Amino acid sequence: MAADAKPSSEKRTLTHSRGRSKPGRREREALRAAQSSPRGALLQSRVLPGRAPKWQRDRLVRLNQLIANHARHKRASDARAVFAQIVSECLEPSARTFGSLVNMAVRIGDLAQSQEWFDECCRRGIDPGVVTYTSLIKGFCEAGLMRKATRTLEHMTRAGTPPNLRTLNTVLRGCRRHGNVAVATTLLRRARTWKINPDVTTYDYVVATLCQGLRVSCVRRLLTRLGPKCGHGTAHLWTYVAEACLLSGDRLSARRALIRSEAQALGGCGAPDGRDLPVSTAEFEAFKKLELDRRASLLRSHLKQHSSRSARSQVMSLCRLFVLPVTGSEQLSARIFVRGLAASFGLRPLLRRLHRRSSRVLRAAVSARFGAIVDVSGTLDLRRACRGGAKLPLKLELCSGDGEWICAQAKADAGHAQWACVEWRRDRVFKTYFRSFLTGVSNLCMVSGDAARVLTHIAPGSVDATFVNFPEPPVWIHSKKSLQSDDEVYHLLTERTLQLIHRSLKHHGTLLIHSDNGAYMQRLADQLSAMEGFSPSSPGDTFRIESSSRVPVWQGSPGVECQVADPEASSYFDRLWKNGRFVKRFFLYVHRDDKRCDVLSSDCQIIPK
Incomplete structure (x- = not known):
């Protein structure tokens, strides 16, 4: 470069430091578009902010x-204060401003606030951009x-x-978590029109969702068409196929899919393009591989x-699954539960294997079985969910994860x-259902729904013991400042x-809360003490932490003194934290004491004995 030549970045700096010059050709075109096109305001917003003085942009x-930064740490009030400062200094918020605000509201679970930030962004004529849309x-x-997610996607396009x-x-990922089989299939087809090349993660989500809905033939066609495109990355996908085949009663196809999974797993691990993964990512991938090996071994x-089960017995075993709708005020009924099984857990493919008349009879039997468990008021008597369970004590786990512990x-x-168990x-x-199928557990029923909402439908005074293992703190940061934050x-x-x-x-039913976060457990102990x-x-011979709370932290x-039938049982998260050297464990153990029911919320309908 010549000695008197200036770098391009310096030229841009000098250009923007000259104050407000006349608009250039591109800016004039944008202004004309703003007058003639409904999308002109968005085009204008992409050009005009560049005319602000450099110090304002900086x-x-x-x-x-x-x-x-506040969004990453879930400090909503601090983020709002910074936005107020932007407005007070007469600065023009950008798409990145609203993108961070939407992300902050999403991270704390305040969807109403995230929608308000998004609407404010559009009201100001700012193109939200793909990042903000994706956060919402x-x-x-x-x-x-x-x-709402799919509607926002349509609005985006x-x-x-x-x-x-x-x-x-x-x-x-949302389709997989919430069992939206039909939406996942449609999105994969539309990826081509959006000129998106799916990656291993895309196929992972789609295959897992289809296998959950027992759409085995669709998955086979997809993986056959995929071929060696993702290499060893498809090994675990064939494990999903083996599970779906087994639940569908096709044991031969399940064996073949498992053999194919083992053959592709020999390809090793690493990034799809052959690069070495970062150390932390490689450790987590190795841990995931061990977990998949555990599942394959169980399979x-x-x-x-075991021998194969009849289609009728397989369908009736689905009656241990209760799927609550995510939204809506519709009263719980047998029809809602049947609809949930058909949408997310493969009831339709199982019924298609039967003769049409047998299918109708079996569907009516499923509806009658649910009708015996939920009454006209929508109250669930989970003791009747399994045969012979009406006279046995009922134990309940909230947020059960993958179900290994329960x-x-x-x-x-x-x-x-x-x-x-209750899991969102x-x-x-x-x-959880598939593990209970493999291990022959018949005294377990599963409820899919928000724990707080499910608890409103469980019959009062029907649970003997409740367990909560590794609940997530209000803010996923292990610090006192985070736990004492004023943000809701x-x-x-x-x-x-x-x-x-x-x-x-x-009466005298127990609650056990188990965690690796001592600070959070102390906070819960204070909360229970005040209630x-x-x-x-007493949990028996266990070390007690010094505390001023009425409820101690242990x-x-x-162990068995806390009604834990198998104290040696572990879970995915328990092994994950041990793998990360989080080895300390803490727990709270309390029981319902009706003598202390003087000041309880009336809307909970708690009546002292």
């Missing part, structure tokens, strides 16, 4: 970075509002902002030791207790939820 960049879609998907691979995978063992407990408690994500409910962040164990747990428990209706129970793992 200031906006700095404030946008602050908002993004992510919020709807995490809340299970898949209709009509506005001239084509979705990218991340947007597609975000919606497909092989079942294929060797399946072990139910198996150890066979003939002594009836177990039930339908893909995890499916994994959604989490499970609110005071309202604890009151509903109390309502569902019998009426709970008293501490260090260690709960």
